Amino acid sequence: MPRAALLELGVRTASAAVLVPLALVPAWTGGWPLALLLALAGWRIGYEWFHMQGRRGLTAQVPASSAAAGALTAYYIAGPVAAVAAAFLGAVIGRIVLEGFARTLHRGLLGVALLAVPLVLVWELREAGEDGRDLLLWCLLIVWTTDTFAFLCGRVLRGRLLAPAISPGKTWNGLFGGIFAAGVVGGFAGILLGFPAETAVLSAVCVGMATITGDLVMSAVKRTHGCKDTGRLIPGHGGVLDRVDGLLFGVTIVAIWKLIVEGA
Template identity: 40%
Template structure:
């Protein structure tokens, strides 16, 4: 399984990095594709099938990514429409579609918006690298050290050692980014470590949803990793938090001196 995970990462990571590097339209198209697949996966999890509601969620998620490139205000209108449409269906499982619309579309908008900012390339690269480092550090620290479980009722394999390993790995990414771009090491290390916690909470949140519906993986589209939701569950909340921080700070990571 580890070998399969590594091989999949070696294929997908360069594609993601290339899309981030070249920006529009490639990154927008990647976000739209990911949003559409996540809509499909979410519908399969909460309704056990992909019907009209799931198709609508996929289309709206992809549309929000494209509109975030053109005019973010329109993308938020799509988000509101998707959330309202999901909750209007009225059945318990279908109500989860409204939550799914918010959970999927808001991070998609945040990522496209961040990449389009001045300094967006550096900000999104840092964001992705710290989440990937968190996942890697948590995985190996958890397997190597073990110890007390972090949230056994939600995700039995996650440990406190894994969380700390993920935070340390993200902090190292923050230090490297700060050194490379001559930024404040203290700020980047602290923010990166805190965002590692956010990433782990995102992972636990998705695990909780899957456990609630008795699903092991969101899909099997990525060998060794499961589905797109399984792969980006940490990126999604981090993207939203970083977007809020950027709004407050008035600029991307290059402005954080």
Template identity: 40%
Template sequence: MRVASALILAPAAIAATWAGGGWFLVLIALAASLMAIEWGLMSAPAAPNRISVAVGVALLAAIFATFGGYVSLALVLLVFSAVAAALFARRMGVGAIDAAYGVLYLGWPLILIIWLRGTESGFGFVVLLFAVVWASDSLAYVVGNILKGPKLWPRFSPNKTWSGFFGGLAAGMIAGALSAWWLDLGAVTPLWGAMLGLAAAGATMAGDLWESALKRRYGVKDAGALIPGHGGLLDRVDGLMFAVVVVAGARVFLIATGQG
């Protein structure tokens, strides 16, 4: 089921990213809406619909501002929306900090991936991001199940192993190097791509562990049941949400140093 889901979702995500414009906006807006629903169900079971709407509206406001080229405004909106969501949640009698954190936790990656796609060679950098995340996540799962061994962080994620962790790092390096060789990424060489892939793969698995810790905190097994074999959308993109920070940071460095 995991493989079948990936074979459907991956081409759709790449196609919308390649098309850009309105198609990419629809992809991101749809993802934001679904994640907001999952966040409400997971973090505020006493008032899931209202918290989902509050978080979703905040995310969509930041998304449309970023898509219009107003990244600074989007960041300001995100902060004020987090405060507004917290006040609204407090009035509903549910966790104010959880609502505010949901806006910030989900909003940052959405802003960054839209900004990344809009830069020069943006399609290539987003594809590199996808390739590294999917490769590291998949190989970590496969290697961990085959080799097993000591647990990585048994308190929050009892199924993850050190063997899977190192398998994921290796996969991320390979995916980064191949992406830099195949795609138009400006000054990014295969060696540079391998190092970026290594850092992004590490962030991917950190994001996965962080999501596991959040689910333990809220007492749920999965963030949702949207994707067969994966759980919810948050379960599928938890690593990508951390990895996009690394790739966007590398892109900022390249722009700042005049390398594209």
């Protein structure tokens, strides 16, 4: 592995050592720690979304401030789901004030649909008792495994580029490595949770594919707006949106799967 890639891996690992406990503890406990984490994530993702699309400075700061105020107020009055929704609604309203309704409509509502709904699904999934907690932790494990092995296989094995027009750093070897690791690790974890072996492996592969899809979709959005990362908050990863893009898609698949199983 090239020296630059090793350095990047070291920085990413150090950041992950801090971020993983910050995600695992609220996911395990649920309640207000998870609600607070989701509200903060909603505010930051809303900030990064509008910051990526608009001008620097005031155009992003006002929606972000609106989102933060709305989220904190909603949390104390109506609970965590309202807090996540208010974070994005505040960001959209702030943007409308600055740039008008027409320019904000397609950007703001798209952001709410793609980003806010999965955060609400995280909460709903975790609040579905012990089964929901286990599914959320299982989803996190698969997403992190997919991201890690896609990065490692892509850097070590290299090979043919996956989508050079969207993301010149992603390769087919990284794709297959990430999905294979998701199937092995997620499948084994699913069996421990009581899933049939075939269901565990197939479901884990689907979540892994959704994770990579989320990463590619966000790469396409960033490429459209001429930026490499959505932010610089997390060393080695970029912004919060860079870190959770795959999770947003992965948790949506898990939540839909849970609804289908419960309705069957």
